[in-house]
Amino acid sequence: MQKFANPTLFLNLANAVLPYLIAITAVLFTLGLYGALVTSPADYQQGETVRIMYVHVPASWIGMFAYGFMAFFSAVALIFRHPLADAAAKTAAPIGAVFCFLALATGSIWGKPMWGTWWVWDARLTSMFILMLLYLGYIAVWQAIEEPFLAAAIARIVALVGSIILPIIKFSVDWWNTLHQPASVFKMGGPAIETRMLAALLTMALAYTALFLTLHLISMRTEIAKRKLRQSRLFEIRGN
Amino acid sequence: MDWAAHNAGFVEAAYAISAFCIIALAFWIWRQDRLTARLLKNLKN
Structure with missing residues (x-):
């Protein structure tokens, strides 16, 4: 891993991998959407509205995964001082924030016909909303502090402390009596979901993961270029 | 896709916003x- 902390090596690898990753993302989305909108059946209780699950659940998973990813790379930056670890955490934040927003928005759209309300301050929804606020706070730290080393130091703490919300979100449906249904895929005794629905859901989850990795690699490339620009400007200023 | 007529636009709204x-x-x-x-x-x- 130390080897890939070298920005030039990372850029070469990212540029080589990106076209394949874009192609894989497109194929997975085509298959996933076909499964979600065509082959998967209607639910016996939810009817056709169950199809919202294929965009809501993967968005929630990636919304949580991205924050875990940020916390992991913040810890790596804190412990090993990898030059790219802070960049990896920083660039994952806007992508994670969008997926977190999508989880809240699509969940709300599903909630109206199923629960009769757009929003309820239930433990799962509230904890997901707090995750959204943590994303905004993390992004605000990077935007508000001009000195990059100070911003990185504070952002690492926000990411690491904020990661406590992840197990709370995951287990909120078990710890509290919530309106949100309990886990039906990752649970003891295996998934409690029809096979075609599970296939479509997992394909969409893979598509969202591939999309996250693609967008993250491009963002990392941009961040490395921005750092090079900043460095050259500093050299110019010092030279004058 | 017969389902499109049976969900009052909620599915379309979720996919459109996504x-x-x-x-x-x-x-x-x-x-x-x-x-x-x-x-x-x-x-x-």
């Missing part, structure tokens, strides 16, 4: 990447 946000995010990231690459290229020249 598509819009994902496309907007991808476009923003791609544009930032191109702009930064161009600036870096100009600097080298």
Whole structure:
């Protein structure tokens, strides 16, 4: 891993991998959407509205995964001082924030016909909303502090402390009596979901993961270029 | 897709907002990447 902390090596690898990753993302989305909108059946209780699950659940998973990813790379930056670890955490934040927003928005759209309300301050929804606020706070730290080393130091703490919300979100449906249904895929005794629905859901989850990795690699490339620009400007200023 | 007529537009709304946000995010990231690459290229020249 130390080897890939070298920005030039990372850029070469990212540029080589990106076209394949874009192609894989497109194929997975085509298959996933076909499964979600065509082959998967209607639910016996939810009817056709169950199809919202294929965009809501993967968005929630990636919304949580991205924050875990940020916390992991913040810890790596804190412990090993990898030059790219802070960049990896920083660039994952806007992508994670969008997926977190999508989880809240699509969940709300599903909630109206199923629960009769757009929003309820239930433990799962509230904890997901707090995750959204943590994303905004993390992004605000990077935007508000001009000195990059100070911003990185504070952002690492926000990411690491904020990661406590992840197990709370995951287990909120078990710890509290919530309106949100309990886990039906990752649970003891295996998934409690029809096979075609599970296939479509997992394909969409893979598509969202591939999309996250693609967008993250491009963002990392941009961040490395921005750092090079900043460095050259500093050299110019010092030279004058 | 017979289901489209039986959900009062909630499914379409969820997919539309997902598509819009994902496309907007991808476009923003791609544009930032191109702009930064161009600036870096100009600097080298």
